[in-house]
Amino acid sequence: MRLLAVRDHSEGELRRKLTARVDPAFDAVDIDAALAYCHEHGWLDDARFALRYLQGRSRKGYGAQRIVAELRQKGLSRSVIPSVLLECEIDWFALAQQVATRKFGDVPPIDWKEKAKQQRYLLTRGFSHDEIQDIYTNFSH
Numbered sequence: 001m002r003l004l005a006v007r008d009h010s011e012g013e014l015r016r017k018l019t020a021r022v023d024p025a026f027d028a029v030d031i032d033a034a035l036a037y038c039h040e041h042g043w044l045d046d047a048r049f050a051l052r053y054l055q056g057r058s059r060k061g062y063g064a065q066r067i068v069a070e071l072r073q074k075g076l077s078r079s080v081i082p083s084v085l086l087e088c089e090i091d092w093f094a095l096a097q098q099v100a101t102r103k104f105g106d107v108p109p110i111d112w113k114e115k116a117k118q119q120r121y122l123l124t125r126g127f128s129h130d131e132i133q134d135i136y137t138n139f140s141h
Contacts, residue, residue, distance in 0.1 A: 003017060004038065004043050004044065008045075008048060008049040008052055008053075009044070009049060010046050010049050010050070010071075010074045010075050010076050011035060011039075011044055011046055011075065012074060012075015012076065013074045013075050014035065014038075014044065015031060015035065015075070016075065018031045018034065019031065046076055046077070046080050047080055047083070047084060049076075050071055050076055050080055050081060050084040051084050051087060051088060053067070053070070053071060053074075054067050054071070054084055054085070054088050054090075055088065055090075057070065058088075058090050058095060061095070061098070061099040061102070061125060062125055062126045063092060063095070063096065063122070063125050063126030063127035063128065063131065064085060064090075064092050064126060064127075064128070065126040065127070065128060066124075066125060066126020067126060068081055068085070068126075069126070071084075092127065092128070092131050093130075093131050093134050095127075096122060096127040096131040096132060096134070096135055097134075097135050099122065099125060099127070100118060100122060100135050103118075103121060104118050104121075108136065115136065119132050122135075
């Protein structure tokens with residue numbers, strides 16, 4: 001209960017934390033019972049967790065590819081992630097433009113080295129090649 005009071009967790013993340021506990025140690029039966037109890041009461045919902053996580057990370061300027069990778073690391077099933085991406089209604093192209101403008105300003109890069117630097121930055125933030133290329137082909141936004 002204490003773990004869920006701080007923030008939402010995915011089932012996989014919560015299972016991993018409970019399994020890692022040493023003092024007191026929990027066995028698999030106890031963990032399954034606790035997770036079932038949390039599901040019954042609506043305290044544990046992978047779709048809700050994924051949507052909140054996606055919204056929070058996108059507000060911090062991260063793209064869909066990076067957020068999806070992070071959600072997979074947190075133990076979300078591959079079936080939950082696509083539905084959450086469709087539900088979120090985030091314009092990833094506009095977000096990539098905002099992140100690029102905030103980091104590098106409104107002036108397009110003049111030389112290829114600067115353009116490559118900006119593209120690498122946006123790639124590490126999790127934006128797709130299409131989203132990045134859209135910034136430079138339509139820089140007059």
